Amino acid sequence: MNRPTLEAVAARAGVSKSSVSRVINGATTVAPSIREVVLRAVRELGYVPHAAARNLATRRTNAVALVVSDPPKGLVSDDPMFSAVVRQASRKLEAAGKQVVLMLAGSEDSRARVARYVAAGHVDGVMLVSMHGADSLPASLARKGIPIVSLGRTNPAVPYVDNDNLGGADLAVRHLLRQGRRRVATITGPLDMIASQERLTGYTGVLRETGHRSIVAIGDFTRVSGADAMRQLLQDDPGLDAVFAANDLMAVGALRTLREAGRRVPDDVAVVGFDDIEAALYTTPPLTTVHSPMADWAGATVDLLLGLFEGGTDEPVLLPAELVVRESA
Amino acid sequence: MNRPTLEAVAARAGVSKSSVSRVINGATTVAPSIREVVLRAVRELGYVPHAAARNLATRRTNAVALVVSDPPKGLVSDDPMFSAVVRQASRKLEAAGKQVVLMLAGSEDSRARVARYVAAGHVDGVMLVSMHGADSLPASLARKGIPIVSLGRTNPAVPYVDNDNLGGADLAVRHLLRQGRRRVATITGPLDMIASQERLTGYTGVLRETGHRSIVAIGDFTRVSGADAMRQLLQDDPGLDAVFAANDLMAVGALRTLREAGRRVPDDVAVVGFDDIEAALYTTPPLTTVHSPMADWAGATVDLLLGLFEGGTDEPVLLPAELVVRESA
DNA sequence: ATGGTTCGAGGGAGCGCTCCCTGACTTGGA
DNA sequence: TCCAAGTCAGGGAGCGCTCCCTCGAACCAT
Missing domain, CATH: 1.10.260.40 (lambda repressor-like DNA-binding domains)
Structure with missing residues (x-):
């Protein structure tokens, strides 16, 4: 042997x-x-x-850490995003000859582990996936001096790729208003995430500009939280006639609550989601939503990282948003 | 620096x-x-x-490869399974101090890469996730002489953990018959996967035993294939009054086709799925399905691998199946 | 024919760590 | 008091590979 x-x-x-x-x-x-x-x-x-021997001699590993925040916190607590992103990132990294070390960053413990791991020289670069705004990880990793990028903007700025959250929310809300909706509520994501903040800002921006009142409930990007938030909203304002959910999963939860409450969609209440996950096609009625191209998004982030290895630019990339109109609004 | x-x-x-x-x-x-x-x-x-230096000296890496088959083939082409399994496996492996190297095994190319990677001594062990029955990877990896386990039985046997596919299908079909359904169809998974075969065997077994005719359409575990297969079934036998889908995703697709075809569920056609993914709660109507505890499943597989490191047993583990009755059947 | 180049193969010093072995020192028993 | 046994720190040989440097051979121009 x-x-x-x-x-x-x-x-x-x-x-x-x-x-x-x-x-x-x-x-x-x-x-x-x-x-x-x-x-x-x-x-x-x-x-x-022998890999280790080679790494020792060359001081390079050909590996990249893919750091994903773990539930209950984090955008990617939702399955569709997790798998789309992890899959696509893996594919592209593997195609580039980089090994993918998957790390879940949930607890403080696990963050420390990630930091230690990177410090140990296990990887040549790090790709963060939608960390929370207040996360300490980006900063502490950036200090290690190895290339690091983020899918989704982070607070202490590292090079990132993000989709146009603000523009997407804007699109969604304007669509609702254009349909004659008057009382448009929103279900936000966790507010310590920049993506959530931006989508909320987009929502409030349009309403303020057009002189409408905003009705807000806070969710955490999970289905359950969407259902709960919807219940909350119906209680707060039984007369609402539209909801903008900050992601599709919560929109699905909201649809369920609405059905249980006897509200017809879109007749009584219009619903718009965000992300355009596959499941949005299969809801009753099919979901109108802001398409964000997850795979492209992950791919662009990988490209940014690979570029960094080659001494390329660290300029952030912004992906355009687009509204997909189906039957729910 | x-x-x-x-x-x-x-x-x-x-x-x-x-x-x-x-x-x-x-x-x-x-x-x-x-x-x-x-x-x-x-x-x-x-x-x-320094990790590499230590690895060199000790001839151990503290890393485990998590090999997942990539779409279009493979059970885990479905998101819920992918994320549940990858997440839980990562958590447990990280908790045990093992690093997780994620590898997608899609093309022949990528299989070769996996084999090479393992041969290069990058990892101490391998966890396969539901490879196809005919996959060459298990065999070629087993030859490397490092511990290897599989989530889902594979053909050239490596130690595995599987859920009771046969028993689950049995449960589902008997439930349908008990409700007085006479013409029970099935939508299978890809037939080169052992899980699909077993679920199909369970289905045909009960029907044969009870003297019913089987009506089969073949899917590939994706939503779309479920929708397509359902169309096919309706065409083959417009009088069918029940469907057993080999996973929930296909059941969701089937529900959609049924709705489009004007069939009421469960009044006209009863539907049972398999897996009990979260989305099963959110379909209209909520899906009756065979619960398979993905997280436990992944966890048990990790335990099996960790056990192997310690010289433990390589005895396969079988997880019991359980029917969750909701409204679709 | 000679000196200067170029080209490519071999030698060997690390890379940073582990772990076996040696040897200094302490302790306990006779 | 002396020796055997037991502790524990230090020395140093690897682990398998890369890469710089040396050196011989071949080739060209003079």
């Missing part, structure tokens, strides 16, 4: 370690004859370079 | 490298005075052990 070393390959091929190393790493200054004999030895021995 | 080494700590503390190493690794044979002076030096220098 003893794995062959580079030295064993060298011995078998009758060349020096250096030459084997060159062949393995694709150096061009190698005579074809040597390359060939080395490659054969590699094949015969089933040689695979 | 030069990170302190163990040697620097030793110098600062005025002791040998060995002593520092002992303190860092919590050896008991260290005088309190030395331990203290070392710890202070560590603190002052902000020392963090």
